[in-house]
Amino acid sequence: xxxxxxxxxxxxxxxxxxxxxxxxxxxxxxxxxxxxxxxxxxxxxxxxxxxxxxxxxxxxxxxxxxxxxxxxxxxxxxxxxxxxxxxxxxxxxxxxxxxxxxxxxxxxxxxxxxxxxxxxxxxxxxxx
Amino acid sequence: xxxxxxxxxxxxxxxxxxxxxxxxxxxxxxxxxxxxxxxxxxxxxxxxxxxxxxxxxxxxxxxxxxxxxxxxxxxxxxxxxxxxxxxxxxxxxxxxxxxxxxxxxxxxxxxxxxxxxxxxxxxxxxxxxxxxxxxxxxxxxxxxxxxxxxxxxxxxxxxxxxxxxxxxxxxxxxxxxxxxxxxxxxxxxxxxxxxxxxxxxxxxxxxxxxxxxxxxxxxxxxxxxxxxxxxxxxxxxxxxxxxxxxxxxxxxxxxxxxxxxxxxxxxxxxxxxxxxxxxxxxxxxxxxxxxxxxxxxxxxxxxxxxxxxxxxxxxxxxxxxxxxxxxxxxxxxxxxxxxxxxxxxxxxxxxxxxxxxxxxxxxxxxxxxxxxxxxxxxxxxxxxxxxxxxxxxxxxxxxxxxxxxxxxxxxxxxxxxxxxxxxxxxxxxxxxxxxxxxxxxxxxxxxxxxxxxxxxxxxxxxxxxxxxxxxxxxxxxxxxxxxxxxxxxxxxxxxxxxxxxxxxxxxxxxxxxxxxxxxxxxxxxxxxxxxxxxxxxxxxxxxxxxxxxxxxxxxxxxxxxxxxxxxxxxxxxxxxxxxxxxxxxxxxxxxxxxxxxxxxxxxxxxxxxxxxxxxxxxxxxxxxxxxxxxxxxxxxxxxxxxxxxxxxxxxxxxxxxxxxxxxxxxxxxxxxxxxxxxxxxxxxxxxxxxxxxxxxxxxxxxxxxxxxxxxxx
Numbered sequence: 001x002x003x004x005x006x007x008x009x010x011x012x013x014x015x016x017x018x019x020x021x022x023x024x025x026x027x028x029x030x031x032x033x034x035x036x037x038x039x040x041x042x043x044x045x046x047x048x049x050x051x052x053x054x055x056x057x058x059x060x061x062x063x064x065x066x067x068x069x070x071x072x073x074x075x076x077x078x079x080x081x082x083x084x085x086x087x088x089x090x091x092x093x094x095x096x097x098x099x100x101x102x103x104x105x106x107x108x109x110x111x112x113x114x115x116x117x118x119x120x121x122x123x124x125x126x127x128x
Numbered sequence: 129x130x131x132x133x134x135x136x137x138x139x140x141x142x143x144x145x146x147x148x149x150x151x152x153x154x155x156x157x158x159x160x161x162x163x164x165x166x167x168x169x170x171x172x173x174x175x176x177x178x179x180x181x182x183x184x185x186x187x188x189x190x191x192x193x194x195x196x197x198x199x200x201x202x203x204x205x206x207x208x209x210x211x212x213x214x215x216x217x218x219x220x221x222x223x224x225x226x227x228x229x230x231x232x233x234x235x236x237x238x239x240x241x242x243x244x245x246x247x248x249x250x251x252x253x254x255x256x257x258x259x260x261x262x263x264x265x266x267x268x269x270x271x272x273x274x275x276x277x278x279x280x281x282x283x284x285x286x287x288x289x290x291x292x293x294x295x296x297x298x299x300x301x302x303x304x305x306x307x308x309x310x311x312x313x314x315x316x317x318x319x320x321x322x323x324x325x326x327x328x329x330x331x332x333x334x335x336x337x338x339x340x341x342x343x344x345x346x347x348x349x350x351x352x353x354x355x356x357x358x359x360x361x362x363x364x365x366x367x368x369x370x371x372x373x374x375x376x377x378x379x380x381x382x383x384x385x386x387x388x389x390x391x392x393x394x395x396x397x398x399x400x401x402x403x404x405x406x407x408x409x410x411x412x413x414x415x416x417x418x419x420x421x422x423x424x425x426x427x428x429x430x431x432x433x434x435x436x437x438x439x440x441x442x443x444x445x446x447x448x449x450x451x452x453x454x455x456x457x458x459x460x461x462x463x464x465x466x467x468x469x470x471x472x473x474x475x476x477x478x479x480x481x482x483x484x485x486x487x488x489x490x491x492x493x494x495x496x497x498x499x500x501x502x503x504x505x506x507x508x509x510x511x512x513x514x515x516x517x518x519x520x521x522x523x524x525x526x527x528x529x530x531x532x533x534x535x536x537x538x539x540x541x542x543x544x545x546x547x548x549x550x551x552x553x554x555x556x557x558x559x560x561x562x563x564x565x566x567x568x569x570x571x572x573x574x575x576x577x578x579x580x581x582x583x584x585x586x587x588x589x590x591x592x593x594x595x596x597x598x599x600x601x602x603x604x605x606x607x608x609x610x611x612x613x614x615x616x617x618x619x620x621x622x623x624x625x626x627x628x629x630x631x632x633x634x635x636x637x638x639x640x641x642x643x644x645x646x647x648x649x650x651x652x653x654x655x656x657x658x659x660x661x662x663x664x665x666x667x668x669x670x671x672x673x674x675x676x677x678x679x680x681x682x683x684x685x686x687x688x689x690x691x692x693x694x695x696x697x698x699x700x701x702x703x704x705x706x707x708x709x710x711x712x713x714x715x716x717x718x719x720x721x722x723x724x725x726x727x728x729x730x731x732x733x734x735x736x737x738x739x740x741x742x743x744x745x746x747x748x749x750x751x752x753x754x755x756x757x758x759x760x761x762x763x764x765x766x767x768x769x770x771x772x773x774x775x776x777x778x779x780x781x782x783x784x785x786x787x788x789x790x791x792x793x794x795x796x797x798x799x800x801x802x803x804x805x806x807x808x809x810x811x812x813x814x815x816x817x818x819x820x821x822x823x824x825x826x827x828x829x830x831x832x833x834x835x836x837x838x839x840x841x
Contacts, residue, residue, distance in 0.1 A: 070384070071207065074353070075640055077388040078203040080242050090418070094427040097523030098532075098639055104392075106239050107421075107643035109519050111526065114640065 052087060052101070053116035060088035064121030072114065080104040081118060144187075144305065145194045145226045147218055149250060150234030151243050152200030153512075153644040155262035157653050159234055159292040160197045163302075168197075178213050179553075187302055196228060202242070204249040205353060208556060218253055230256040230305065237267045237274050238645065240403065244395035245388075247283070248316055252346030256311050259287040260301055266645070272403060279402035284312030293650055313342040316394035322386055325375040326352065329368045336365075349387055352376075417512075417645040424516050434520055437513075438539060445500045445543055452496035460489035478685060479678065487677030491670040494546050494796065495662060501540050501547040502661050505554065506654035508536075512644045514554065522639055528621050529628025531560035532639065538564065538620070541571035542613075545797045549804055550661060556641075559632050563624050565804060566814055569797050570620040572613045572789060575734040579788045582738055584608050586760030587781035608782065616789045619821065665800070672799035680732045680795075698743050703729055717787065717826045718780045718834075720768070727793070734793045779833040783826045791822035 047054075047061045055061065063085050066073050080103050081087065088102045098109045150156040160168070164183025181197035198217055199210035206212035213222070220227025231250050235243040250257055259279075267274055280287040286304045290297035326348050333344040351369055376383045423429055464485040471477040508514040518532030525534050533555045541548030548568045555561040572580075584605040594602040683703040689696060698704050707725030714724050722744050730737035742755065745762040766775040792798065792815045801811040 066385070072638060074205060074384055074388075075203075075207055075638065077385060078205065078245065079640060079642075080245070080392060082389045082392055083385065090421070091425055093425070093519055093523055094431070095523045098519055100421075100425065100519065100643060104241050106242060107417075107645075109515070109639065109641050109643055111522070111639040114638065 048121050050120055051116045052089070052099070052118035052120060053112050055089040055099075055120075057089055057091045060086060061120030062086055064119045066117055067119065068117040073117065076110075076114070076118065079108060080106075087118070087120075143192050143194045144230070145196065145228045146230050146232050146305065147196045147198055147228035148232050148234065149198050149214065149218065149246070150200060151202055151236060151239070151246060153642060154200070154234045154236040154239075154243060155292060156197070156200060156234040157657075158650045159232075159260060159262065159290060160195065161652055161656055162292040162295060162298060163193075164195055178210050185302065187305070188299070193302070193305065194226070195232075196225060201246065203246060204253075205350070209558065210556075218250070218255065228255060230258060232260055232301075232305075233257050234260045234262055237261050237264045238270070239263075240274070240399045241392065241395045244398055245391055248391040248394055251285070251311060252343070252349075254311055254340070254343045254346075256309065257285045258301065258304060259283065259285060260297075261287055261289045262292065264289050265291060266647075275402045275404070279398060282398050282401050284315075285309070293652075316390045318386055318390045321379055322376070322381055322383065325379060325381065325383075326372055329372045332365070332368055348372075353384055353387065420646055421516070421643075424513070425519060430516070430520050434517055437508075437517075438536075441504045442539065442543065445497055445504070445540070448496070448500060454493075456495065457489045457493045460485050460492060475685075479681065482685070483678035483681035484674065486681065487674035488670075491666060491673045491796070494544060495666070497544055498547045498550065498662050498665055499658055501543075501551060502658040503654065505536065505551055506657045507649050509554065510647070510649040510654055512646045515641055515643045518641065519643065525560075526639070528624040529560065529563050529632070530624055531555050531557050531564075532641075534560060534564040537568060538571055541568040541573060544573050544575070545569040545571065545794065546665070546800050549797065549800050550665060552804065553661075557638060562805070562810065563627050563632060565801055565810070566627060566817075567620040567624050569792055569794065569814070569818065570616045570623065570790065572616045573734075573794075575794065576612075576788055578735045578738045580609060580612055580785055582741070582756055582760060583781040583785050585756065586763060587776060587778045589778070608785075612785055612789050615786065619790055619825075623817075623821070664803075672802065673796050676795045676799070677732065680729075684729060694743050698729075698740070699725060713823075716830075717823065718777075718783055718830045719787075720775055722766075722775070723784065727787070727791075730793050732795050734788055737788070737793075779830065779838050782833070783830045786829050787822045787826045789822075790818060790825055792818035 047059050048064075050061075052061070052063075063081055063083050065083055066076055066081065068076075085103060090100045090102055090107065092099050096112060098111045099115050100107055100109050101115075102108075148156055148160055160181065160183060163185040167185075168181060168183035178199055183195045183197065185193040185195055187193055196217060198214040201211045201214050203211065204215045204218070206215055216222045217225045218228065218231065231253075233247050233250055235247065247257070247259070261274070261276055261279075264274060264276075276287045276289050286309070288297055288301035288304060290301055292298070326345075329348045329351070330341075330344045333339050333347050334341060337344070337347075339347060351365075352372060373383075424433060464481045467480065467485075471480060505514070508517065514533070514536075517535065520532070521535040522532030525532055534552070536554070537548045537551040539548075540551055545568050548571070549565050552561045552564045552568070555564060588605045588608050591604045592600045592602070593604055593607050594600075680703070683706070684698065684701050686702055687700070689700050699708070704725050707728040708721045709724075710728060711719070711721035711724040714720075714727070719727075722741075725744060726737045726740045729740040738756075738759075741763065742759055745759055745766070763776050764774070767773060768775055798811045798815060801814060802808055805811065
């Protein structure tokens, strides 16, 4: 786990990450109109230092690590959400409902609180 | 791993035993049906509501194959009862299942990586494996190609391409079953640090339990991950496990993540070495599914579509199901008249007619609606729409501890709670499923309709509530009707919330759910599933309904009063006496002993209330329109002989309806809940809580009404 912690993606409320996030939101909004009409290309709006729950539809990232207690965490890992894997949020249900994500070539839905245990990192991070 | 002595192995019967294992939605059921045809048996594993399916397939050499269809699973690490049982069957540690000689692992070619994750776990068990590769046609449509021969070489186990719906590849696969070869040593690798840390444990298992090196490694891994193993635990083993865990923690190794990653790394190597793009120009199939999802799962149009689909489905169930339900009951009645001719008049004839045939008629009258509902549920599941519907409804449902998939069972409970409760099987989460079962009977089912109709038409003045000009849009009876439906819904959600917060606290529900690509339904699978579930209902619930019907018949006909008019005979019977006995309990609700008799007799089914009232008030055919009107009139005219006050007032009528909204007045539901929860604990709890709730709310309504001066007598 050491190498994962060193990417500086941990504190969700740090000044740096907050400003980065707001910048991401701006750029995302401006891109929205172009993205929605054409098939989305993976890897364009890559986010890091945030949890999966904070992503908006069309955004993606690479998993850095999973928080939480063992049973739910093992389940997420077993469904293929392992460190280094690319995930993309396809859509979010109304009123803050579950997320529909693409991982390892299939669609998985999970609730917001489950998604908030999944942290994303900069790049395709070497995990072993 | 050692096989317990009580397992009937394949050697005894001389048959080959194969377990069918695979992810959900991988085409496993279609393959099972194609291999076994109608030669299958469906039941339950004792003590749990996990469906147990077994079938027989003929092999080319004239021998038979015994096929165990295990529940669909994503992993052998047990997270649910389904997965725990599948694992136990595979390891041969369930006394009720034979230890399989080999595993037929169904693998979905369009989702190879995640499907192979389970394969890596199966290979670890050391049981011979043969892969049935499905959905290769879907893959080709996506413009991708999978080289089965290359995959076979990489995996080291036979790989057979099958298209089960057309029967393609099945003979070839069956031909290879007897020679699956030795299972290869699992090829997934962990880092040296992990290997070193678990070496002691592995060596202990190797020596003490005489496991081969690789099997000992696999067993060590599963012991460290889940404390759940085929091996009987010894103090020495416990000691080794905890010391190994300490070693891993000291080395800062996240063992679980490393193991799962290693399996996926292996799976992904298998994929890259066998998969290729056939043509760059072909339209990716995934985007078709994705395009459909943009509408189906749209935050606005998705809901519009969902409610349209639901309205259509339930309209069909209502209109197509109601007719046959009445026909079935009439036919059973005819049968009764026919059969009773051969019986001498007297108790035996009555027992047979009212008790046995009555019970059968009740059971069978549910059948048309159950068949239709399961047909549609099968269709929605098989096409992939069910998962989308659950996705859309989850937010609303999760607030009270339910699951997105709770919505359809609850909605179908408006027709009848019996199919509704049976439909909760689609909910994987145990807690959400139990809460759904507990609250489903609060939805106003069609059996309450006669009670509501009688009460509103007789006692609720037909006054205009709202309208535009001369057009009356809302009348008081209409509003009362709607209020009863809403009362049931509100009570259901409040109770769900209460159970979620108190009784079933702690177990956190999960919504991890695959959204499978849209597929054309496999009709055979849909129909088979519909028939299986309906048959289970008849066999299990039917017996309980039948025996209780006989008991109720007995209570309502004894002691015999040969010359008494019907209402005297009823009120003098044990059932009538029970009604009078419970009358003091009902008096605080404004009910008299006649209503007590009505409530006691309608415990078998709510609509019986109307016919009981008909008997008490001496009205012929109270079910007909004329009969109902005259029954209503007589009930209105009924006065208390001591006080001279009217027995029924609008307030009493409303209170009685509220009682029927909330009370569990249906033995068939009790029987089904017993079956679905595998025991008497939950149905009895449900009966008690619903009766208590009904009493308390009725009490509040009656006394609030009296205090507000609505109870004019």
